[in-house]
Amino acid sequence: MAVRDDEAQEVLVALLAIVDPDRAPRWAGSILDHHASLNAALVAREATLLPLVDGEAKAVAMLAAHRRAALFLLREKVAAGPIVATRHELIDYCRQLMAHERDEQVRVFFLNGRRELLAEEVIARGGPEGVTVRPRQILARALEIGACGMVLVHNHPSGDPAPSDLDRRFTRKLAVAAETLGLRLHDHLIVARGGQHCIAID
Known part of the structure; x- marks a missing residue:
C-alpha cells in the first residue's frame, strides 16, 4: 500500500x-x-x-x-534468512536503498551454500545513463571471500525497472562464467521508482 x-x-x-x-x-x-x-x-x-x-x-x-x-532494520530482516530476489524483505530493502538514487550502481549479495548472507557490497558505480562492470570483478570478489553464490542487484535511475538487452546479456554471461568456477548466480534483481524486475537465470 x-x-x-x-x-x-x-x-x-x-x-x-x-x-x-x-x-x-x-x-x-x-x-x-x-x-x-x-x-x-x-x-x-x-x-x-x-x-x-x-x-x-x-x-x-x-x-x-x-x-x-x-x-538498518530492513537489512536485519534480509539477513535473517536465505537471500532470494523474490523475498519481500530483499525487495523492500533494495528499493529503499537504491530505487531513488540518481546514479546507477551494481550491488552484490554474496552467499554461502545455504544462501545465507556472507557480504553485501557495491561492486560498481556509474552515472544516470548506466554503469560499467565486468563479470570478473564480481567473480574475483566472490572467490576472495569464499562465496558459493550471489544475488545481483542494480538500479535504473530512469524509474523503469524493465531490463535492457544489455542487462539480459550480462546476466547470462555472468551466470555462465560463475558456473565454470563452481559458483552460482541465483538471481538478478533490478529496482527502480516504478517497481522491480527479476531477470530469470536460465
Missing part, C-alpha cells in the same frame, strides 16, 4: 519537530513540494535539502539518521 501525501507529511513533521516544532510543518511542506515522495526526500542530497529547511543542518541530519535507522 502506498503512503499517502498526508501520511508522508505527518511523518516528516514528526521528525522535523524534534529540531523545531514551529517550523516543522512548513519545512515538511517545502520538502514534499520539491521532491516526488518521502523516499525521494530521504535520499536527497544535503545541498538540495538545506534551502528547504532554512539552512538548518540539524534538520537535514535528522532525516539522514532516520533513513539510516530504517535501512
Whole structure:
C-alpha cells in the first residue's frame, strides 16, 4: 500500500519537530513540494535539502539518521534468512536503498551454500545513463571471500525497472562464467521508482 501525501507529511513533521516544532510543518511542506515522495526526500542530497529547511543542518541530519535507522532494520530482516530476489524483505530493502538514487550502481549479495548472507557490497558505480562492470570483478570478489553464490542487484535511475538487452546479456554471461568456477548466480534483481524486475537465470 502506498503512503499517502498526508501520511508522508505527518511523518516528516514528526521528525522535523524534534529540531523545531514551529517550523516543522512548513519545512515538511517545502520538502514534499520539491521532491516526488518521502523516499525521494530521504535520499536527497544535503545541498538540495538545506534551502528547504532554512539552512538548518540539524534538520537535514535528522532525516539522514532516520533513513539510516530504517535501512538498518530492513537489512536485519534480509539477513535473517536465505537471500532470494523474490523475498519481500530483499525487495523492500533494495528499493529503499537504491530505487531513488540518481546514479546507477551494481550491488552484490554474496552467499554461502545455504544462501545465507556472507557480504553485501557495491561492486560498481556509474552515472544516470548506466554503469560499467565486468563479470570478473564480481567473480574475483566472490572467490576472495569464499562465496558459493550471489544475488545481483542494480538500479535504473530512469524509474523503469524493465531490463535492457544489455542487462539480459550480462546476466547470462555472468551466470555462465560463475558456473565454470563452481559458483552460482541465483538471481538478478533490478529496482527502480516504478517497481522491480527479476531477470530469470536460465
